Amino acid sequence: MYRKKGIIYGLGITLLVIVLFIFLPNIYNNTSFLFNLMLYMALAEGLNIIYGFTGYLPFGYVGFFGAGAYSAALAILFLHFPPLIAVLVGGIGAFLIGIIFIPLLKLSGAYFAIANLAASQALYYIVANPNLEKITQGPYGISLANIYNPQVSYYVMLSILAFSMVTVIFIRFSDYGLALLSIKEDRVSASLAGINVPRERSIAWGLSSFIAGLSGGVYAWYVAVFYPTTVFSLEISVFVIVFVLFGGIGTLVGPLIGSLVLYSFYNFIGISTPQYFQLSYGLLIIIFALFIPNGILSIFEKRGIHVP
Amino acid sequence: MSRNENGAILKIEDLIKKFGNFRALDGVSLEVDKGKIIGLAGPNGSGKTTLINVVSGVYKSNDGRVIFNGEEITNIDSHKIVHKGINRTFQIPKPLLGLTVEENIRVAAVYGAKDKGKIEERIEYSLSTIGLVDLRFKKAESLTSTQQKLLDLGRALATNPKLLLVDEIAAGLTQKELKMIADMLLGLKEKGVTLMVVEHLMGFLDMITDEVVIMNAGKEIFRGSIREASNNEEVIRVFLGG
Numbered sequence: 113m114y115r116k117k118g119i120i121y122g123l124g125i126t127l128l129v130i131v132l133f134i135f136l137p138n139i140y141n142n143t144s145f146l147f148n149l150m151l152y153m154a155l156a157e158g159l160n161i162i163y164g165f166t167g168y169l170p171f172g173y174v175g176f177f178g179a180g181a182y183s184a185a186l187a188i189l190f191l192h193f194p195p196l197i198a199v200l201v202g203g204i205g206a207f208l209i210g211i212i213f214i215p216l217l218k219l220s221g222a223y224f225a226i227a228n229l230a231a232s233q234a235l236y237y238i239v240a241n242p243n244l245e246k247i248t249q250g251p252y253g254i255s256l257a258n259i260y261n262p263q264v265s266y267y268v269m270l271s272i273l274a275f276s277m278v279t280v281i282f283i284r285f286s287d288y289g290l291a292l293l294s295i296k297e298d299r300v301s302a303s304l305a306g307i308n309v310p311r312e313r314s315i316a317w318g319l320s321s322f323i324a325g326l327s328g329g330v331y332a333w334y335v336a337v338f339y340p341t342t343v344f345s346l347e348i349s350v351f352v353i354v355f356v357l358f359g360g361i362g363t364l365v366g367p368l369i370g371s372l373v374l375y376s377f378y379n380f381i382g383i384s385t386p387q388y389f390q391l392s393y394g395l396l397i398i399i400f401a402l403f404i405p406n407g408i409l410s411i412f413e414k415r416g417i418h419v420p
Numbered sequence: 421m422s423r424n425e426n427g428a429i430l431k432i433e434d435l436i437k438k439f440g441n442f443r444a445l446d447g448v449s450l451e452v453d454k455g456k457i458i459g460l461a462g463p464n465g466s467g468k469t470t471l472i473n474v475v476s477g478v479y480k481s482n483d484g485r486v487i488f489n490g491e492e493i494t495n496i497d498s499h500k501i502v503h504k505g506i507n508r509t510f511q512i513p514k515p516l517l518g519l520t521v522e523e524n525i526r527v528a529a530v531y532g533a534k535d536k537g538k539i540e541e542r543i544e545y546s547l548s549t550i551g552l553v554d555l556r557f558k559k560a561e562s563l564t565s566t567q568q569k570l571l572d573l574g575r576a577l578a579t580n581p582k583l584l585l586v587d588e589i590a591a592g593l594t595q596k597e598l599k600m601i602a603d604m605l606l607g608l609k610e611k612g613v614t615l616m617v618v619e620h621l622m623g624f625l626d627m628i629t630d631e632v633v634i635m636n637a638g639k640e641i642f643r644g645s646i647r648e649a650s651n652n653e654e655v656i657r658v659f660l661g662g
Contacts, residue, residue, distance in 0.1 A: 287530045290519070294527050297516040300478055303498035304507060305516075305524075306532025306579050 114418075115285040122281035122364050122420045126274055129153075129368070133270050145379055147266055147334055150273045151327055152375050155348070156355045156367030157276035158323030163353070164361035165289060166316050167296030168217065171225040171349055175232025176206040176321040178344040180328025182239055185254045186247070195259050195333045199268060202329020203322045209235065210321030214314050220299075232344065240340035253339035260336040269330045276323045280364050283316075284420065292316055293362070351375070354393070358400060360407030364420045369408060429454040429583055429614045430475070430506075435484035437470050437638075444470040446638030447484065452583065457605065457615040459625035459646075462635035463659050468618045469511060471635075472585045476508045477501040488583065502532050505582035507575075509589060511618075513568040515575065517561040521552050524560055524571055525578045532579025542578055549604065550574040566597055573604075584608065586617045590624040602627045622646060622660075634659055 133150060137143050155177065162168050183205025187198040216227050242250040283289040291312050294302040303309050328343060335342075351374075359370030374396075382389035404410060409419050428451040437445040445467045452458050460468050473479040475486055477498035486494045493501055516524050522543065529542045547553045550570040555563065560571055569589055576584055586605065590598055598621075605615060605628050619625050625632055626646050634642040634649055636658045642649055649655045 287527065290523055290527045291531055293519060293523075294516050297518050298514055300498070301514045301516055301575070302527075304476065304478075304502055304532075305528035305575055306499050306502040307527070308497075308499045308531075 118285040118418075118420050119281055122285070123278070125365065125368075125420065126277045126281070129277065130270060130274055133273075134267075137266070143262065143266060147262075147269055149371060149375055150269045151331060152351065152355060152371040153368050154269070154273040154276045154327045155324060155352045156359070156371050157273075157280050157364075158320050158327070159352050160280060160356050160361060160363075160367045161283060161316050161323070162320040163356060164363070164366075165283060165292035165296060166313050168220075168228075168313070168317075169225045169353065170228045170320070171346075171353070172228035172230070172232030173320075173324060173352060174344055174346060174348040175228075175235045176209060176324035177328040177331070177348060178232070178239065178340070179209045179235060180206040180325030181332040181338065181343040182248060182254070182328075183325065184329030184332045185256060188256055188259060189254070195261070195265070196268065199272075199326060199329035199333060202332065203326035206325020206328065207318055207322045209325075210318050213321075214317065217310070217313055217317060229346075229349075232349070236340055236344035239344070248340075251340060253337065253342075254332065256332065256336045259333065262334055265330055265334040269327075269334065272323070272326045272330055275326070277364060277368075279319060279323070280367075281420070284362070284364060288312070351378075354397060356407075357405075358396070358407055360409030360419075363407075363409050366407050366409045366419075427454055428452060429489060430616070431485075431487040432471070432475070433485040433487070435471070435474060435486065436482045437467075437474055437479060438482050443638050445474065445481070445484075448635065448639050449484075450633055450640050450643070452614060452616055453630075454614055455609070455612060456630045457609050457617060457628050459629035459632035460616055460618045460635065461620065461622065461625060461632055461649075461659065462641075466635040467638040468635055469587055470638075472508055472587050472616075472618060475501075476506060476585060499531075502579050502581075503534050505534075505580070506585070507532070507577075507579050507581040507583075508585035509569065509572040509576055509587055511588040511591070513565065513572040515560040515563070515568050515571045518559065520557050520559055521563070521571060521574075522547070522556040525574050528575045528578040534580070542580065546574040546578040549577055549607070551600075566593060570601075577608075581613060583614045583616070586615060586619075588618055588620065590619055590621050598624055598627075622650075 136146055159173050162170055180202035184198040184202035187193040187201040193201060213231055216224060219227055239248045240251045244250055291307045294305060294307055295309055295313055299309050332338060355370035355374050356367045358374055360366030378389060412419050430452040432448060432450050434447045434449055435445050436447055462468055474481045477496060480495045485492055488504055488506060493504060525543050525546050529539050547556055550573055552570060589601055609615060632646055632649055633640055634655050642652050642655050650660060
C-alpha cells in the first residue's frame with residue numbers, strides 16, 4: 113500500500129517536472145541554465161542510485177559523464193550516427209566503463225571513493241593524451257558544430273531526467289531497493305538475507321553509470337564544443353555529491369531539491385563572485401555534515417512526513 | 421545409542437581455518453543429525469563461532485569439507501548457502517539498523533528463500549514467531565539488544581532454513597527471556613528445523629539440546645549428553661573447571 117502510493121506520488125512529481133521544464137523556457141530565457149539544471153538533476157538521481165541506496169560514494173562519478181560525452185561524440189564523428197542514437201551510445205559507453213570498474217566495488221568507504229576518483233582521472237588522461245589526437249582530438253577538444261541543435265537536445269535532456277527519476281522511483285519502492293539498502297547497512301547481513309551482494313550492487317552501479325553516460329552524451333550534443341577538462345572536471349563530481357547530500361540521499365525528491373537550490377545559488381553568486389560562493393559552499397557543507405547529515409528531507413521525515 | 425536414525429544433515433570433515441599462524445579450527449570433524457538440537461560449547465577461543473562462520477560462508481576455510489544434505493558446500497558464498505537452507509544468528513546481533521523490523525524480515529523472505537511463493541505468509545510467520553509483530557514499523561536501531569537478537573533470528577527464519585546455527589543467543593538475557601527463547605527454539609525443532617546452538621550457559625543448553633559437542637583448541641574433544649560431559653575428565657579440565 114505504502115509502496116503503491118509512493119510510486120503514484122513519484123510518477124506525479126516526474127510529470128510535474130516534465131511539464132515545468134517544457135513551459136519554463138517560455139517565461140525564462142536563460143535556457144542554458146535550465147539545461148544545466150536538468151543535467152545536474154539527472155546526474156544527482158544517477159549518483160543517488162549508487163550512493164543513496166548502496167552507500168558507495170563515487171568521487172569519480174564524472175568519469176562516466178566524460179566517457180558518455182566522448183562516446184557520443186566519437187559515434188557522431190566516426191560512425192556518423194544521428195545525435196539521438198549517439199546519446200544512447202554515450203550511455204552504453206559509460207556503462208561499459210562501469211563494467212570495467214566493477215572490481216572497485218570490492219573496496220569500501222573512503223578507499224572506494226579514492227580509487228574511483230583515480231579511475232576517472234585515468235580516463236581523463238587517456239582521452240586527453242595528445243598521442244590519441246587522431247581519435248579523441250587529445251587536449252584540443254571536440255567540435256560537433258554541424259549537428260548543433262540546442263532545442264532538440266533540450267528535450268532529450270528532459271527525457272533523460274525523466275528516465276532517471278522513474279528509475280529511482282522503482283528502486284525506492286521495490287524489493288530491489290530494499291536489497292540495495294541492506295547492502296548499504298551491512299554486507300554480511302545482506303548476504304545472509306540471501307542477497308547476491310556482488311550482483312545486485314553491480315546492477316545499481318551499471319544503472320548509475322548508464323544515466324551519467326546518457327547525460328554526458330546529450331551534454332556533448334547540447335554544447336557541441338567541449339574539452340577533456342570540461343567533461344572530466346572534478347567539480348562536476350563534487351557538485352553532484354553535494355546536491356544529493358543537501359537534498360537527502362535515497363529519496364526521489366532530495367536530489368532534485370539539492371540541485372535546484374544549490375545550482376541556482378551557484379548561478380546567482382558563484383559565477384560573478386566565486387570567492388563568496390566557495391566560502392558559503394564550504395560553510396554549507398560543514399553545517400550539513402555536522403547537523404543534517406541526511407539532507408533537507410530528513411527534517412520532514414523526523415516529523416513523520418514521508419517524502420517520496 | 422542410535423545417533424543416526426534420521427541421518428546427518430550436516431557433516432564437517434577435518435575443517436581447518438587459520439588466522440595467520442593461529443589455527444582457530446584445527447581439523448574439526450562433526451556431524452549434526454537431522455531434526456535434533458545439538459549444543460556446541462567450549463572455552464573462549466575454542467573455535468565455536470569460527471565454525472559457524474565457516475559453515476555459513478562468512479569465512480573461507482583453509483582445508484577440509486562441509487557437506488550439507490549430501491552436497492559439498494565448502495567455501496561457497498553466503499547467499500548460496502542461505503538458498504540451500506542454512507542460516508545463522510550472530511553473537512552480537514547484526515540487523516539492518518536503518519530498516520524497519522518488517523523490512524528486515526521482508527528482504528530475507530524475498531531474497532533468502534528458494535521458493536518465491538508465500539512471501540507475505542513467511543513474513544507474518546517470522547514476525548509472530550519472534551514476537552515483534554507490534555514493532556514491525558519501528559526502525560531496527562530503536563530496538564533493545566534482546567529485540568535485535570530476536571530480529572536476527574527472524575531474519576534467519578524468513579529464509580526458511582532447514583539448519584539454523586544459533587550463536588550465543590542467551591548471553592545477557594533475563595531468566596524469563598531465556599525461557600522464552602528456549603521455548604522458541606524447541607518450537608522450531610518441532611517444525612522440523614535442525615539447530616546447532618553455540619552457548620556458554622550449560623543450563624540453557626540443558627533445557628533444549630539432545631546432545632552437546634565440546635570443543636577445545638579448534639577440535640572436538642567430547643560428544644554426548646550434558647550429564648556425561650560433566651563427568652568427563654578432559655571437559656572438566658579445559659572447560660567446566662575442576
